[in-house]
Amino acid sequence: MPTVEFVPAGKKRDVKPGATILSAANQVRLPIGQSCDGEGVCGWCRVRVLRGLDQLTPPTDLERKLMAEGNFAEDERAACLAKVKGDITITTTYW
Numbered sequence: 658m659p660t661v662e663f664v665p666a667g668k669k670r671d672v673k674p675g676a677t678i679l680s681a682a683n684q685v686r687l688p689i690g691q692s693c694d695g696e697g698v699c700g701w702c703r704v705r706v707l708r709g710l711d712q713l714t715p716p717t718d719l720e721r722k723l724m725a726e727g728n729f730a731e732d733e734r735a736a737c738l739a740k741v742k743g744d745i746t747i748t749t750t751y752w
Contacts, residue, residue: 662746663687664707678704678713678736678747690751695737700727702736704747710734712743 658671661681668685679702682689690701697719706713710732716724720738723729736747 659712659741660744661741662708662744664746664748672741674742675714675740678702678734678739678741678745681741682736688751689736689749691737693737697723697735697738700729700735703727703729703733704736704739704749705730706732706734707746707748709743709745712741712745714740714742 659674660669660671661678662669663682663685666687668687670681670685672681679689679695691699692701693699700723713734717738720735723735
């Protein structure tokens with residue numbers, strides 16, 4: 658099972674392949690900003706992938722649009738849409 662590591666929060670969570678970053682964060686009770694209930698329209702759930710960017714599913718059309726509108730950096734993904742397929746390490750400004 659893939660592991661999602663949250664820094665600097667110091668938490669890790671094994672998840673089923675295909676789980677979103679947002680669901681992993683919810684399981685370890687770490688807040689991730691959102692106002693659209695995970696529908697991929699607000700962009701508040703932006704996270705920075707420190708390790709394992711290639712271990713996420715490719716962005717969907719919806720996520721690519723959100724990333725373009727929000728000027729995401731190349732190492733940033735929408736936690737509500739990015740699905741985990743291998744080990745990753747992420748961070749965000751509000752931990």
